[in-house]
Amino acid sequence: MMLSCKEATELASRSLDRKLPWPQRLSLRLHLLICHRCRHYINHLFFMQRIAAKIEQHIEKGQTVLPPQARQKIGARLQQQNHSS
Numbered sequence: 001m002m003l004s005c006k007e008a009t010e011l012a013s014r015s016l017d018r019k020l021p022w023p024q025r026l027s028l029r030l031h032l033l034i035c036h037r038c039r040h041y042i043n044h045l046f047f048m049q050r051i052a053a054k055i056e057q058h059i060e061k062g063q064t065v066l067p068p069q070a071r072q073k074i075g076a077r078l079q080q081q082n083h084s085s
């Protein structure tokens with residue numbers, strides 16, 4: 001079966017959320033082999049998705065990397081502020 005460009009881009013954006021069943025993945029790949037326009041569009045889509053995932057990773061790291069000492073300092077300062085107010 002041959003996908004239309006609309007179906008191909010829909011499948012691609014759905015594949016960002018969850019894995020497609022492989023027959024759909026295959027027909028998407030086949031379409032991308034012959035269709036430059038969709039290949040370009042989907043490359044862009046995946047590129048943006050990768051960047052978004054990277055940003056999320058950084059945010060997660062920032063939270064876990066904070067050493068306990070720094071957390072204690074922040075906590076102490078918060079308490080001081082509470083006392084002084």
Ligand SMILES: [Zn+2]
Pocket residue numbers: 004005006008031035036037038039
């Ligand atoms: Zn196409």
